[in-house]
Amino acid sequence: MTTRRATAQTDKALNAFIAAKAEIDTMLERLKALSDDHFETNPDEINWGDVGTLTHYAGLLRQITDSAFHEGEHAE
DSSP: OOOHHHHHHHHHHHHHHHHHHHHHHHHHHHHHHHHHTGGGOOGGGOOHHHHHHHHHHHHHHHHHHHHHHTOGGGOO
């Protein structure tokens, strides 16, 4: 039997989940657009600083994907 209070808590959790998902979707869209624009770099002016920045971004994203897909240090 589901109580009114349990339903309210479930509704709050669902709303928070949807809000967090929307935030992630927005960030992913922005990252995709930035990637499509080659992270606002000019291919003729790429330097090691650009490589370092992009490598840093990739490392941060790898932490997320490893966690989400149970890979790397999060492997089961």
